[in-house]
Amino acid sequence: MSKTDLLNKEPNGSIQKKLNAIMNFDKIINSSLDSLWIADENGKILQVNQVGLKLYNLSPDEVINKNVDELLGKGVFERSIIPEVIRTEKAHMVINKLPNGKQLLRVANPIFNKNGELSLVVVHERDMTELYLLKSDLEKSHAISEGYRSQLKQLTTQDGHWSEANIRSSIMYRVMEKAIRLSQVDTTILLQGEAGVGKGYFANLIHNASPRKDKPLIRVDAGAIPEQLIESELFGYEGGAFTGALKKGKPGYIEIAEEGTLFLDEIAEIPLQIQVKLLRFLENNEIVRVGDTTTKTINTRVIAATNKKLDKMVEDGTFRKDLFFRLNVIPLTIPPLRERVDDIPPLIYYFLKKFNRKYSTQKAIFPKALECLCAYSFPGNIRELSNLIEQLVVLLPGDKIDIEDIPSHIRTDYNSGKITPLAHGWNLQKTVAEIEKDLIARAIKNFGSQRKAAKPLGINHSTLSRKIKKYGI
Known part of the structure; x- marks a missing residue:
């Protein structure tokens, strides 16, 4: 029996009231921005608003008075929460992704009659796609902002160094940019260039732009230390290690620069036998003081510098090949004036x-x-x-x-x-x-x-x- 047949049995005043109620109900559910579905206690679809039909690209005839199990079997829906609410008689909420990529928040509520029996299931579906996209965009925006903040911090640091650099040539801008990038990489650096090009300046720049900037920068000119003293000066010594040694011993420059930077200038002047100990420190951060047998782990970064051709010295046998390869991982060449x-x-x-x-x-x-x-x-x-x-x-x-x-x-x-x-x-x-x-x-x-x-x-x-x-x- 149709709605019209039912209404024809009612008195005219009653008919008009019911017509108005039905029309108002349609207006109410169609005014919702959410998809609304109403099913009876057996899962038959009684009403769907326009948003729900549009969401699934359906017409009213395809779903009204159809059982939800039937619709699922025909593939109209991939899933529905109406059967779960009918089975448990409890509210249910899920988030599902449709084949077209839309993200839906589904909330289904049971409606009971005056006898406490399940009579209807009302389902609200909200398209959360834009919200999820907004969330994703906000997360991306936050990541980009963090990236900009990091870049701004780096640029601010760079600007401070640029203002002190007194350079105009493109070749030196490239060297400067590389030096600032290397300052953030906590590894050994080899500065190469003729005498007087400013290797000491770049060692200071790299240290002051690095995370170690608040710790000491110790400069050692290897060429100015007598050959017989260079081992004890670099690695330190224990008390009584040799004639004239302090009783309590003495830390070497590597220890003094701990957590900071050791600028080892004129590294080519270091004797071959000391180069072995230096290589061990560069590889393992371990030193052994003169007159001692125990190792110490020291956290010191080394910036080495030379105006010599180390590769030629390797060929001549005056510089260790393994040390050269260890130093030459990150070289920075400073051009002459x-x-x-x-x-x-x-x-x-x-x-x-x-x-x-x-x-x-x-x-x-x-x-x-x-x-x-x-x-x-x-x-x-x-x-x-x-x-x-x-x-x-x-x-x-x-x-x-x-x-x-x-x-x-x-x-x-x-x-x-x-x-x-x-x-x-x-x-x-x-x-x-x-x-x-x-x-x-x-x-x-x-x-x-x-x-x-x-x-x-x-x-x-x-x-x-x-x-x-x-x-x-």
């Missing part, structure tokens, strides 16, 4: 400021003098430049440093038009271009016009004009 000419001006100004402050002077440098220094190869690298600027600040009577004040051997190279060797590294095109630009500029200055300069340069006037425009002369 002649390969990074762009760094010379900021270094000059840095040393001028430093020594002006030290000697209470106000020296300034003229452009021609600066240009002259930039053209010099500086075989002694930054150390030579530092010593030169200090000499000029101390010895010159006036406050201006002009080209005539520059030492004659540097002016000779500049006045002869000699281009700094490897001013652009090994880039032939840039080096040739700089020589050409300099030669054209000096020819025009010497002969007074483009037309007059073209003939001795061996090119025609139009070619010279193009090159002048190209180089901005």
Whole structure:
């Protein structure tokens, strides 16, 4: 019997009330943002709202008055919690994932009649997909924020070091970036480069940017320690180990630097027999003091440095191959000053400021003098430049440093038009271009016009004009 047949048996007023009740009920369940299903005590579906039909892509005829077991058998649903509620007569909640990927929170509640018997099961289904996606996005956002925070901290650290570095060349920016990255890796580092390039500066930078920055940085110049003392200086000794030894013994530099960093400069000067003990420490963090037989575990990071070709020393038998391989895992090569000419001006100004402050002077440098220094190869690298600027600040009577004040051997190279060797590294095109630009500029200055300069340069006037425009002369 249909709803219409039932209503036809009722008085007109009663019929209208029931119609209104049915219409209001439909409006109520269809106003819900959740999927709503109502089944009787046998599992027959009595009502489904529009959200529920849309969620499963169903029409009312496919589910209304159909038993949930029948629908499960036909594959309309993969699972339902209605049978579980009918069996237990208790509320039930599950989270299921539909084949289309949607995440559903399902809550089913039993409804009892006045006799306490189960009469209906009402199921609420809420699509939690967006909530789960939001949660996932929030977790990703949190992870990204943590990543940004970590990067910001690293960049802040880097900025502090950049501001102190006085570098402008791209090659040194790459070296600097690598040094800061290596500072976070708690392992041995080998600094390579000519004398005076700044290996000590980079050892300090790596230590101060590392997690060990609050612990000691101990610098040891292996070349300055007598060969017979180097073992006891590095590894320490026990009381009475040798004539003149302290009674209570003495810790070596490796122990003194515990939890910090040992900067072992001129490592190539360490004798072969001591290299064995150093290798053992680098591999196992273990040392044995001179005059002792027991091992000690020491937590010290080693930064080694040399201006020698260790691979060549290995071939010559003056440096152990196994120690070389252990040191050379993470090498950092610092280029000479002649390969990074762009760094010379900021270094000059840095040393001028430093020594002006030290000697209470106000020296300034003229452009021609600066240009002259930039053209010099500086075989002694930054150390030579530092010593030169200090000499000029101390010895010159006036406050201006002009080209005539520059030492004659540097002016000779500049006045002869000699281009700094490897001013652009090994880039032939840039080096040739700089020589050409300099030669054209000096020819025009010497002969007074483009037309007059073209003939001795061996090119025609139009070619010279193009090159002048190209180089901005």
